[in-house]
Amino acid sequence: MDVKRYIQGEYDLVVVGAGHAGSEAALAAARMGLKTALLCINLDSIAAMSCNPNIGGTGKGHLVREIDALGGEMAKVIDKAFIQSRMLNTSKGPAVHSLRVQADKRLYHDVMKRVLENQENLYLHEAEATDLIIEDSKVKGVVSNTGAVYKTKAAVLCTGTYLRGRIYIGELNYSSGPQGFRPAGKLSNSLEGLGFNLMRLKTGTPARVLKSSLDYSNMEVQRGDEKVVPFSFENIDKDLNKKQEVCYLTYTTKKCHDIIRENINRSALYLGDIEGVGPRYCPSIEDKVVRFADKDSHQVFIEPEGLTTDEMYVQGVSSSLPEEIQGEFYKEIIGLKNVKILRPAYAIEYDAIDATSLKRTLEHMEIEGLFFAGQINGSSGYEEAAAQGIMAGINAALKVKGEEGLVLKRSEAYIGVLIDDLVTKGTKEPYRMMTSRAEYRLTLRQDNADLRLTEIGRKIGLISDERYEKFLYRKNRIKEELNRLSDIKVNPSEENNKKLKSLGSSPIKNAISIKELIRRPELNYKISSIFDSKRPYLRDDIIEAVEIEIKYEGYIKKQQIQINQFKKMENRKLDLNMDYSKIEGLRLEAREKLNNIKPESLAQASRITGVSPADINVLLIYLEQQRRKNES
Structure with missing residues (x-):
């Protein structure tokens, strides 16, 4: 029997799901002034x-550094909750340095x-969303399992792995969310009813x-770094x-492996019970053995x-x-001969949408005010x-306020790469972010996320004002030191050539700047101090930023040229109501994909x-023809 509905309250935004996506969405909207229900x-x-x-x-x-640079919460929380910290890929270039913490x-x-x-x-509410109220292709409310109606101007669905979640352990399978939490059973029906x-x-x-x-x-011991690098730029000058x-x-x-092979036919994955495709870059042990x-x-x-707890995770x-x-x-x-398993491994299957239906x-x-994340x-x-x-959360808030949405380009952030990949290409398997997905990773480093995005967050x-002051201090010190090193000859x-020789560097015949010396592979910022008696005290993060900018200046300039070319294409806007089936010269597949x-x-x-590329040339010609037609 259907429960009786009642109006619980009116909100600017309702966020469904309080996992990592929902938490950030709700906090962003609330901090932007929206009355938000989570x-x-x-x-x-x-x-x-x-x-x-x-x-x-x-x-x-x-991604975590970029979330923080925009004003998000994940980095600040993990800086309080970490128990081990390691910077990965330090033997490689700065583009792929990545912080990872337990x-x-x-x-x-x-x-x-x-x-x-x-x-x-x-406003937090323990409630299961079961239905969406859509009128005239606009979100008007979210309904819970108790019949509560949360009237709203916009909604963000962040349902994680809960939508019709199903756990699989061999031949056993049952309805469940992750970690034994209750799944969301009815919202999928509402979404299917909406098409x-x-x-x-x-x-x-x-x-x-x-x-x-x-x-x-x-076993090989894996220890954390002696010096902890914080995730949040707010903690960059703090000792963690x-x-x-x-x-x-x-x-x-x-x-x-032999035991797994002998029993592979009992894996839920190979029994044929699981319909969904698993993550390519995080396969099960059965997948790896096969x-x-x-x-x-x-x-x-x-x-x-x-x-x-004494529970250990077997990654x-x-x-x-x-x-x-x-x-x-x-x-x-x-090392696991006498292992005691506290919780068995399992696979979980869940519902997801085709993200190519999103802006x-x-x-x-097609449904105004309905956003999806995660x-x-x-x-x-x-x-x-x-x-x-x-x-x-940001875009839902801007939508409610009647302001233009925020889109980060692929040249601006890994977040831009992530979202563009999902909404442009879609995915048939869980999408994982990797540095190789970013074309401009040398300029999208984790160390400069604040320099790229904090002005946008502001x-x-x-x-906040306090955060912005700290950001300006760091930004200005980096700029000032780069200029100072360029000016000192x-x-x-x-005597100077003797010093250079002792450092394994070639002598100079003409006066050069300290910046040019630091660019030499065998020298660095710290070593070059012997030529710089008035060097100011700078924090380690500022020194690192200065050195990266100097060492990779030539590569960064080349990438900036590529970014400028990319921006020209990005600035060629397309009419969202364009009917590509009417553009002659486009292949059938291209027409279908572009219209979808x-x-x-x-x-x-x-x-x-x-x-x-041939289809893009056809589009270029068509756009030029339309421009001339409009001018005449």
Whole structure:
């Protein structure tokens, strides 16, 4: 029997789901002045780390820094909740340096929940959204399972893996959200009733095991960095060093793989029960054993789940095999002979939309005021979800205010790459951010996210006066030091050349700036101080920024030329109401794809799968013809 509906209240925005996407969306909108309701099936699941207990990593760390630069919350929360911190890829160039930290997952939840509870304009409700009220193709309200109607001007759906969530452990499968939380069973029906073609996606998680049951003697110790680099630019001048937890590296074995192969027909993935496609870059152990049959071992990382528990996360060994088979093959991993499994591994399947039905603001093309963010758009990971969440929250707020939406270009941010990929190309498997996806990664470094995006965050009202002052200090010190190093000349004296020779550098014949000296591969900012008696004290982050700008100046300038060419294409706007079926010369596939996706610019059109360079030339000719026609 249907429950009786009643008006719970009127809001500017309703956010459905309080995971990493929903938390950022709700906070952004509330901080921009919107009366915001945040609905969550269970308040204990707010910002839950349902899978891995870490934040960041290659590509993902860039997203966290960008969220922070815009005024988001993820970086500040993890700076409070981290238990180990490591900067990855330090042996490579700065473009791929990425911060990755282990989290106390319970503390992360507690800190984020407290932030949400105390945010002005934000109203938390434990409620399951079951229906959307749409009138004249506009969002008018969200209905909960208790019959409560949350009247609203806009809505952001951030449902994570809860939409018709289903857990798979071997032959066993049952309706559930992640970590045993209740799934969202009815909202999918509402979306299908509105014409959405939902697809099934799959992800998985490994077993949690008891710390004291493991033998660490044959494992490689993984320690955190001696000096902790904060994720948030707000903490850049603070000392976050503390006693860090230890992680371990171990390996699967041939016997482990043999057990998996012998029982592969009992994996839910191979039984045919799971419809959805799993993440390519985070495969289950069954996938790895089948796809890389020539390998007798795979890396396994043993990671603590927090400071108040002895549960350990076995990264790299997610599975949907039966529980008793898991008990067998986990024991064949080096160091896990006497392992005690506390929670079995499982796969989870859930509903997602085709993100090509969205604008780059993450608003639906046909339903005004309806925004989507996170795994419902086909992405994977906390960081990808949070990045979409803050953008959806910002754009929903701008929509309600009657202002133009915010779209970050691929040349401006990894967030721009993420959203553009999802809405332009779509995805058939959970999308993971990687540095290789960004064409302009040398200019989109994690260290300069604030220089790229904080002015934008300030303009839309997410950066406080205090934060902005700190940003201007850092920005100005970098600029001043670059100018100062350009102005100071080193003369070709015998003494200076002797110093250069002692440093393994060639002598100079003409006076050159210290900036030019630092550009030499064998020299750096610190070493060059012997030629610079009046060098000012600068923070390490400022020194790092100065050195990167100098060392990579030539490459950065070349990339800036490419970015300027890209912007020309981005600035060639396309009419969203254009009927591509009427443009002669376009191939049939291109017409269909362009009409479905409705690109906002020529550059976006060029990135659509199935639209060739020849099709873009046809569009260029057509646009020029239309321009001349309008002028005549």
